[in-house]
Amino acid sequence: MGVAVRVEGLTKSFGAHTVWADVTLTLPAGEISVLLGPSGTGKSVFLKTLVGLLRPDRGAIWINDEDLPSLPERRLYEVRKLFGVLFQDGALFGSMNIYDNVAFPLREHTRLSEREIRQLVREKLEMVGLLGAENKLPGQISGGMRKRAGLARALVLDPQIILFDEPDSGLDPVRTAYLNQLIIDLNQQTDATFLIVTHDINTARTVPDNIGLLYHGHLAMFGPREMLLSSTEPVVRQFLNAQRIGPIGMAEEKDATELEAESQSGVRLPPLPPIPYQLQPSNGQYRRAERPPGQWCYEHGVTPPPGSFAAEVPA
Ligand SMILES: Nc1ncnc2c1ncn2[C@@H]1O[C@H](COP(=O)(O)OP(=O)(O)O)[C@@H](O)[C@H]1O
Numbered sequence: 286m287g288v289a290v291r292v293e294g295l296t297k298s299f300g301a302h303t304v305w306a307d308v309t310l311t312l313p314a315g316e317i318s319v320l321l322g323p324s325g326t327g328k329s330v331f332l333k334t335l336v337g338l339l340r341p342d343r344g345a346i347w348i349n350d351e352d353l354p355s356l357p358e359r360r361l362y363e364v365r366k367l368f369g370v371l372f373q374d375g376a377l378f379g380s381m382n383i384y385d386n387v388a389f390p391l392r393e394h395t396r397l398s399e400r401e402i403r404q405l406v407r408e409k410l411e412m413v414g415l416l417g418a419e420n421k422l423p424g425q426i427s428g429g430m431r432k433r434a435g436l437a438r439a440l441v442l443d444p445q446i447i448l449f450d451e452p453d454s455g456l457d458p459v460r461t462a463y464l465n466q467l468i469i470d471l472n473q474q475t476d477a478t479f480l481i482v483t484h485d486i487n488t489a490r491t492v493p494d495n496i497g498l499l500y501h502g503h504l505a506m507f508g509p510r511e512m513l514l515s516s517t518e519p520v521v522r523q524f525l526n527a528q529r530i531g532p533i534g535m536a537e538e539k540d541a542t543e544l545e546a547e548s549q550s551g552v553r554l555p556p557l558p559p560i561p562y563q564l565q566p567s568n569g570q571y572r573r574a575e576r577p578p579g580q581w582c583y584e585h586g587v588t589p590p591p592g593s594f595a596a597e598v599p600a
């Protein structure tokens with residue numbers, strides 16, 4: 286049932302610039318987590334550090350009983366096969382058709398015959414709804430299809446951990462809804478552990494089991510979805526509700542004078558919006574990590590915002 290990723294005290298800098306410090310969180314096995322944060326806070330750097338493409342300055346990344354940053358190169362190469370990564374633009378090879386792009390990791394990492402490869406490639410293309418587009422070049426298909434092709438390639442080695450870097454960037458709302466449904470369905474079918482970086486607040490509110498927020502060089506909060514969606518911590522509240530009022534400024538953190546002016550100006554924060562239901566698998570079964578709506582709030586004595594978990598039109 287998937288594998289947990291336990292990150293402890295992770296710090297990453299480039300030269301004198303510390304991207305983030307002391308990040309500690311656990312991606313629970315088989316669950317979907319979302320990582321949010323303003324642009325440039327190091328979300329992509331975090332994903333690349335998890336898969337071992339970048340080396341942290343300090344800290345541990347535990348998977349099963351191995352700490353990735355301290356593994357020798359050969360072993361790291363093996364452990365990396367646990368990961369499937371969907372990079373921001375799909376990162377397909379432009380001169381290879383979709384079939385060869387998806388087959389690439391199999392040809393690179395396995396000794397399967399072309400017949401076996403063919404079966405696996407077709408299976409993954411079917412999962413992402415791309416059967417029939419095998420012979421197209423990446424440049425000949427839409428952005429949404431390229432993302433799905435990238436996803437098929439990320440899935441082809443049956444990864445236990447799948448990382449998505451802004452899978453929904455550049456997609457219109459309808460395609461984003463389809464992609465989100467695909468992510469929920471894949472999580473239900475594969476039992477892998479998912480981490481999704483996104484800027485889409487609707488995605489963040491309805492897709493994950495857990496939410497994290499990177500802000501100003503550290504992890505502001507990480508925990509169950511209901512914990513963040515009911516939080517009144519100023520940064521979390523501002524970001525998850527896409528508000529202008531709060532500590533996050535246009536370029537960076539607002540300074541004390543700006544915040545003082547804001548609090549003097551009498552503008553009031555709008556109330557927290559209701560917590561929506563989680564997106565459900567399309568086969569009518571439960572999500573892999575299904576918990577009754579409101580359970581976290583109830584167990585922690587938190588009153589969810591008015592109107593939460595009320596019947597509403599699903600996104
Ligand atoms: N290879 C690199 N060398 C130096 N600085 C980098 C490198 N990759 C990213 N950075 C810096 O790290 C910071 C975080 O970048 P990134 O993870 O891409 O942000 P995000 O994905 O949250 O928008 C940025 O300031 C970026 O310039």
Ligand SMILES: [Mg+2]
Pocket residue numbers: 328329330450
């Ligand atoms: Mg990024």
